[in-house]
Amino acid sequence: MDFKTKIIKVRYGETDQMGFVHHSNYLKYFEIARLEWLSELGISYADMERDGILMPVVSASLYFKEPLFYGDNFWVTVKLKKKPKATIEFDYLITNQKEKMICTGNTILAFLSPITKRPMRCPNFLVEKFN
Amino acid sequence: MDFKTKIIKVRYGETDQMGFVHHSNYLKYFEIARLEWLSELGISYADMERDGILMPVVSASLYFKEPLFYGDNFWVTVKLKKKPKATIEFDYLITNQKEKMICTGNTILAFLSPITKRPMRCPNFLVEKFN
Amino acid sequence: MDFKTKIIKVRYGETDQMGFVHHSNYLKYFEIARLEWLSELGISYADMERDGILMPVVSASLYFKEPLFYGDNFWVTVKLKKKPKATIEFDYLITNQKEKMICTGNTILAFLSPITKRPMRCPNFLVEKFN
Amino acid sequence: MDFKTKIIKVRYGETDQMGFVHHSNYLKYFEIARLEWLSELGISYADMERDGILMPVVSASLYFKEPLFYGDNFWVTVKLKKKPKATIEFDYLITNQKEKMICTGNTILAFLSPITKRPMRCPNFLVEKFN
Numbered sequence: 238m239d240f241k242t243k244i245i246k247v248r249y250g251e252t253d254q255m256g257f258v259h260h261s262n263y264l265k266y267f268e269i270a271r272l273e274w275l276s277e278l279g280i281s282y283a284d285m286e287r288d289g290i291l292m293p294v295v296s297a298s299l300y301f302k303e304p305l306f307y308g309d310n311f312w313v314t315v316k317l318k319k320k321p322k323a324t325i326e327f328d329y330l331i332t333n334q335k336e337k338m339i340c341t342g343n344t345i346l347a348f349l350s351p352i353t354k355r356p357m358r359c360p361n362f363l364v365e366k367f368n
Numbered sequence: 369m370d371f372k373t374k375i376i377k378v379r380y381g382e383t384d385q386m387g388f389v390h391h392s393n394y395l396k397y398f399e400i401a402r403l404e405w406l407s408e409l410g411i412s413y414a415d416m417e418r419d420g421i422l423m424p425v426v427s428a429s430l431y432f433k434e435p436l437f438y439g440d441n442f443w444v445t446v447k448l449k450k451k452p453k454a455t456i457e458f459d460y461l462i463t464n465q466k467e468k469m470i471c472t473g474n475t476i477l478a479f480l481s482p483i484t485k486r487p488m489r490c491p492n493f494l495v496e497k498f499n
Numbered sequence: 500m501d502f503k504t505k506i507i508k509v510r511y512g513e514t515d516q517m518g519f520v521h522h523s524n525y526l527k528y529f530e531i532a533r534l535e536w537l538s539e540l541g542i543s544y545a546d547m548e549r550d551g552i553l554m555p556v557v558s559a560s561l562y563f564k565e566p567l568f569y570g571d572n573f574w575v576t577v578k579l580k581k582k583p584k585a586t587i588e589f590d591y592l593i594t595n596q597k598e599k600m601i602c603t604g605n606t607i608l609a610f611l612s613p614i615t616k617r618p619m620r621c622p623n624f625l626v627e628k629f630n
Numbered sequence: 631m632d633f634k635t636k637i638i639k640v641r642y643g644e645t646d647q648m649g650f651v652h653h654s655n656y657l658k659y660f661e662i663a664r665l666e667w668l669s670e671l672g673i674s675y676a677d678m679e680r681d682g683i684l685m686p687v688v689s690a691s692l693y694f695k696e697p698l699f700y701g702d703n704f705w706v707t708v709k710l711k712k713k714p715k716a717t718i719e720f721d722y723l724i725t726n727q728k729e730k731m732i733c734t735g736n737t738i739l740a741f742l743s744p745i746t747k748r749p750m751r752c753p754n755f756l757v758e759k760f761n
Contacts, residue, residue: 261661426562
């Protein structure tokens with residue numbers, strides 16, 4: 238199962254003095270992708286948080302192949318790695334307007350219970366959406 | 369009444385591809401200054417928020433004289449403009465390690481009531497600290 | 500003369516612990532709007548910079564009416580205030596998906612010469628585009 | 631060989647609406663740590679870039695144990711993993727004011743030649759500093 242975001246434009250403020258998009262922004266791009274996917278599946282993460290369910294990132298990895306520049310457009314493809322249980326794991330691929338591979342990565346997110354604020358299993362409504 | 373922050377180093381990720389600190393960061397520098405000042409006065413803004421009192425920015429202005437570069441250090445001087453009432457107003461001055469004037473600015477902040485979430489007057493404990 | 504951006508979604512990482520979009524992001528939204536406008540007019544700011552012409556922000560003001568939240572969409576309307584000369588001045592209006600006025604603002608930008616790195620007049624190709 | 635930064639305060643603008651420091655900021659904290667270390671070793675990365683040597687991040691990994699909150703202070707300990715060759719590899723550990731382990735991570739950086747803009751070996755002056 239995977240999902241590709243709409244086209245995203247590099248923002249000027251995302252560049253650094255090397256002229257590259259600063260590497261910390263890629264974690265924000267990954268986040269945009271997984272939340273846009275949830276939204277496409279009919280899940281509002283804003284509502285989930287209002288219901289008290291938090292999804293903090295517990296680990297992340299990033300491999301930078303080529304830099305993104307101001308003026309570039311890109312897409313993020315996000316893939317569910319396996320059926321979510323105690324955590325949910327996504328793989329990411331960022332490609333630019335020339336279909337060049339820019340960055341790959343992975344994040345694992347946990348679920349915090351609205352009541353105990355402790356880790357809980359992936360809620361059923363999420364598991365079902367990803368089936 | 370005024371307050372000068374400890375020395376602050378420009379962070380690499382704050383630069384943009386012009387090689388200057390991106391102008392949006394100065395609003396963050398102003399924020400660091402006013403919160404550090406509150407902290408010096410014995411007020412924890414973290415605690416204020418836990419008590420439900422929010423202080424959103426309602427207006428801001430910035431005048432950029434000279435850019436900051438990676439490698440620069442700077443200070444923010446923050447000044448209370450007048451006795452806080454429905455809002456609190458601060459003036460800011462950023463100077464670099466050569467005592468060059470970098471940026472001046474101003475922000476006005478409101479107070480939101482923990483109960484009604486509507487604007488309220490500046491809490492007395494804050495008015496007193498600034499007397 | 501004015502221009503309205505395509506719809507922009509609030510990004511999760513733009514929120515702060517008040518649950519509002521952090522006020523520093525609005526300067527980035529203004530920047531997106533004026534650069535998207537230049538792009539619509541057939542001007543690549545990336546190319547301008549490669550030719551050595553820089554457009555630093557020399558002043559900015561912002562008036563926050565209502566917060567933006569994660570889950571909101573918004574538009575930025577940007578307006579040229581007067582014929583550009585030594586500087587170029589834009590007014591901004593941000594409205595959300597309910598057509599609520601969120602924020603207004605203004606920025607003045609200068610032009611730095613590729614040769615002297617000193618301020619210069621607005622290049623003719625820009626003046627003409629805005630006629 | 632390792633290095634511990636001076637104390638760093640969480641900035642308000644680094645929080646997100648969960649009330650945690652947004653996870654993308656940790657890559658900036660790692661960067662602060664390795665550049666502060668270079669600076670302590672007498673190496674100005676600003677000068678290195680002026681000489682045309684760039685050090686882009688080629689991979690990064692992060693493991694989040696506990697969140698950082700506004701009001702927290704923290705330190706980053708950075709460790710050279712092995713003698714730098716074609717790349718330089720650092721391990722990171724972030725601990726808060728209660729000496730709680732907050733985050734661990736790793737980054738690998740490459741060196742780009744000022745002339746060819748292609749990868750080159752770690753410059754000798756850097757290898758020697760880390761001996």
